[in-house]
Amino acid sequence: MSDFFSGGIPGIDELFKGIFGDFSPFGGFNGFGSRSRRRSAPRREVGQDIEDLTEITFEEAMFGVKKDIVIERYTPCDMCEGTGAEDPSSIKSCPECEGSGRVRKMSQSGFGMIIRESSCYTCNGTGQVIDKKCTVCVGKKVIPEQKTIHVPIPPGIEDSVHLKIQGAGHIPSTNAIPGDLYLGVRIIDNDKFxxxxxxxxxxxxxxxxxxxxxxxxxxxxxxxxxxxxxxxxxxxxxxxxxxxxxxxxxxxxxxxxxxxxxxxxxxxxxxxxxxxxxxxxxxxxxxxxxxx
Structure with a gap:
């Protein structure tokens, strides 16, 4: 959350100019007034990881094995291509944040007026709202799927080790980075060894x-x-x-x-x-x- 100050002490900008020249210690504030900045590019969403467990025999642990693991995860809806809308015309600009995904609230303090910026609660920071939701995902943008993952288990693996299968986790949106699968391995005992x-x-x-x-x-x-x-x-x-x-x-x-x-x-x-x-x-x- 960012704080922006307005009002404040008259002449403070000139005072600091006399000391620091054109450099301002407030990094872009004009006399505690407006602050100009570039909006940083939005970070790619990262999907949640999945944890699962598989059992293997003693022989499989000794010699290695390839296991087919069936997982359930969420992926972008095929019907709406992950938009959550019935059709593209149903996607509107959020009236609360005017499509920016951010909202500002002002409050008074001893330094003047403070403007606090946060993610828009109406559109969850997306800048968009949906009039008619997709009939398949009901606006959730993702649907559950069962997927078979082929996992090579190396020879000599120990009991209770977790293998990381990159990209096999949940995929929350079309441009998101998939989460990972963490597969715990349990080895069945052999009474001879x-x-x-x-x-x-x-x-x-x-x-x-x-x-x-x-x-x-x-x-x-x-x-x-x-x-x-x-x-x-x-x-x-x-x-x-x-x-x-x-x-x-x-x-x-x-x-x-x-x-x-x-x-x-x-x-x-x-x-x-x-x-x-x-x-x-x-x-x-x-x-x-x-x-x-």
Whole structure:
């Protein structure tokens, strides 16, 4: 809101001219009278953003996926081309602001008369009013539409990340800058993998005999060539202890901002049987005797 002063102190302009010459410290005021200025070009309207949420599987998060997201947004009405009027002749100049989109109100102060300028409340600053409204948008100038947005989700994305899709938001008028779409991503857990940063941890149960004498086990892992979860054979040494971690290099999560991948760690958990047969008990006792 701008303030313009009129009236004021007689001779003040001459006083400042004597001090400052042709330069006036009031930047264009003539003795606190009228002020001349150029009307700045109107800024382009910017549409509101849209927020949405999508769910993806663990595999889709690891290997990347393209998702079709259906959104609802407002766009300029096709029938009236975003004018809100039944036809061009129904658009009139606002009688309140005389088409300027701005109104002035005067009030008295100790400095004289203050003129306050603001946006016209009758036409909302457009300078135009509509006699007959468009039958489709009912003068609102926009209509709702459903639009399918193709969103590429990169490999290695983390849970709860928001992707910005520029220009996919609301479009309030024909010359407006569209808003953006912010798509939140929720990743469905996979019970075979625990993610920590770009590394994956896979708890794996082995029997007590394999832990003692060693052996080969099958573990789930990621196949980036085939873009799927597959299985890999892993050799365990004799005497493997509970909680031991075995690393499989480059089988973790892809880095989003640089090349490469994290690692996968197989965490060994040794299963102790709760019930054993008499034969098993006999053999274990023999093993105990031998091991003394």
């Amino acid at each position: 625990i993610r920590r940063g770009n590394d994956l941890y896979t708890p794996t149960n082995i029997d007590i005999v394999t832990a003692i004498i060693g052996g080969k086990i099958i573990v789930p892992t990621l196949d980036y060539k085939e873009k799927k979860i597959t299985e890999k054979e892993l050799s365990l040494p004799p005497g493997t202890q509970p909680g031991t971690e075995f690393r499989i290099k480059n089988r973790g999560v892809s880095y989003m901002r640089r090349k490469g991948k994290g690692d996968q760690y197989i965490i060994v958990n040794i299963e102790i049987p709760k019930k054993i047969s008499e034969k098993q008990k006999e053999l274990l006792l023999k093993f105990k005797e031998i091991n003394k």
